[in-house]
Amino acid sequence: MNLPHLCLENICLNLAQDSKTLHSCVLVNKQWSISTVPILWRDPFRHCKILRKPNKLVPLLNTYLSFLPSTTQKLLDITSIIGQRPTIFNYPVYLRSISVVLIHGSVEYWIDSRFGADSASLQRITSICQVLCEYFLCNSSGIDYLDLEYANWFDIFKLNGAITSLSSIKSVVIDDQRNFPDQFEKLSSVMKNAQYLRLSLRYRKNDTVCKNIVNLLQTQKFLKKVSLFSHVSDFFQDIxxxxxxxxxxxxxxxxxxxxxxxxxxxxxxxxxxxxxLKHLKLYRCRNFIGEIQEINDSLIFQNLSQLIIYKIGMNPRILEFLLKRSNRSLNVLEFHDHVLNFHETVLWCTNFCQNLSRFVASIQVNQISDIILLFKECKKLDYFHIYDAKLLIEDEEEPWVEYRPPELELFQANELLKELGSCIPMTMRTIKIWMNWLITIEDIEEFISNCVNFGLNMKVLEFRHCKGFGNAHKEVIRNYLMNTVTNHFDYHFDL
Structure with a gap:
């Protein structure tokens, strides 16, 4: 298959987060390989982490280390371990992302695998990591992303090539560097076009560090996204x-x-x-329980399209104000482990935010009937996820071995399912119910029958913590999958 290089490049860019598919593209033919490799090798350390395949780090490090000058290899005592340098591609030139802590951890894994754990001294790991970072800075075509969080082994700005290579960075992740407090001052002189800044405040307030952070923020003209992680309240407020x-x-x-x-x-x-402002996320924040200050400008928050709230107490009037002002521009509304009046929230959504496409919230059993009203008024819903207020959604996503969900109140769901099947928006693709619903085989058959009759084209139907499910329920859905071309259901049952 031969396509113009620009077309292939755009295809690969759209697949940038899907390393498995990119690997497949490399194998199509030489033309596809030439277009795919630069995208695949932009951030290979992160790909290994996402795929949870640390064994991939050994060949990755072998490849990168083989590019080091022979004198450097001898100095690091790695000459006899790494293989021959690849001859087809100059892989280091494609790297666009440097995460010091990720590279440091990868080097530690590589040393453990090749030399044994006894050889993985901090000094040796740091030396190899520093040499690699310096080589990337000198040979990459440009670094877009720099992660200095927890990077207390060496000052990256003192490496050869740092000033030139880091002048083009678009995204920076950093904490309030206890070992290198002047890095913010160096960033201010280098970074002029950053679009994303993630800042973690981990230590007690330091006037010099605070001053340098303030100066960094004041010099940025093109920032689009800011994430502030605060562990010291007196420091956060200044920033x-x-x-x-x-x-x-x-x-x-x-x-x-x-x-x-x-x-x-x-x-x-x-x-x-x-x-x-289009995206606002509040995670474990405090002091959103006060009264609303006077805000007269009717255009304020009119562009807000995403509001995500994790584990905070909020004055209901503040929430109503945000929903009313954002109005039909709001597409995503999520409440994670957040105590809220579900009935009031649904009324505000149906009155002001009828263009919602994604809705996530914790809910109590006595509030379930409000789902019907939400479905009837918000006709553009694509993703709907509710879970029992007793559950912690973070534990549910990646539960640890000892995790035991709490005992949830049982709800007879037969009447609700009948009504849901006839009022689900036509745009709906995902429904996740994490509650203790009692659903019989007849209930699920009737619900799916209604979905078919109304021409719904859902992709995911998930019931978790529900009682009464068995192999018969699964068989109904399997038969539905086998006999339906346009629909595809993914399902999850806790038996």
Whole structure:
């Protein structure tokens, strides 16, 4: 299959997060390989982590280390271990992402695998990691992403090629560097076109560090996304006040995320200054329970399309205000482990946010009937996920071995399923119910029959923690899959 290089490049860019498919593209033919390899090798360390295949790190490190000069290989005492340098592609030139902690961990795994755990001293790991980072900086065509979080082994800005290569970075992840507090000052002089900044405040307030962070923020003109992770409240407020008072960022910022932050009473007023804000995420934040400050501008929050709330208490009037102002621009609304009045929230959604496409919320058994109203009024829903308020969604996504879900209140779901089957929006593709619903085989047969009759084209139907499921329920869905061309159901049952 021969396609123009630009077409192949666009295909590969759209598959940038799917390393498995990219590997398959490499094997099609030489033309596909030439177009795919630069995309696949932009961030191979992260791909190994996502795929959870640390064994892939050994050949990856062998490849990169083979590019080092022979004198450097001898100095690191690795000459007899690595193989011959690849001759087809110059892999280091394609690297666009440097995560020091990820590279450091990969080197440690490589040394353990090739030399044994006794050889994996911190000094040796750090030496090889530093040499690799310096080689990447000098030979990459440009670094877009830099992750310095937990990177306390060496100062990357003192490596050869750092200033030139890092001048083009678009995304930075960093903490308040206890070992290298002046890195923010160096970033300010180098980084001029960053679009994403993730900052973790882990240590107690330091006036010099705080001043350098403030200066870094004030020099950025094109930031679109900021994530602030706060573990020290007195430090966070200084940084947030700087962001909120920056005239440059009022226009450019479209995405703001807060993790474990404690605000003063002016949080909503400060957020209202970012008039192009589209994405707002609040995780374990405090002090959103006060009264609403006076905000007269009717255009404030009108572009907000995503509101995601994790584990915080919020004044219901603040939530109503956000939903009312964002109105039909709001597409994504998620409440994770958040205590809310589900009935009130559904009423606000149906009155103001009828263009919702994604809805996630914890719910109590006595609130379930409100689902019907949401389905009838929000006709563009594509993804719907509710779970019992007693569950912790984080534990459900990746449960540890000892995790035991709490005993959930039983709900007879037969009447609800009958009504749901006739009012699910035609756009719906995913429904996840994580509750203790009692569903008989007749209930599931009737529900699926209604889905077929109304021409629904769902992709995922998931019941978790439900009682009464057995092999017969699974067989109904299997038969449905076998006899339906346009529909595909993925299912999950806890028996």
């Amino acid at each position: 947030w006040d700087t962001l909120a008072s920056s005239q440059l960022l009022h226009k450019s910022l479209t995405s703001i995320e807060f993790h474990e932050a404690t605000f003063d009473n002016s949080a909503l007023l400060q957020l209202s200054r970012f008039y192009n």
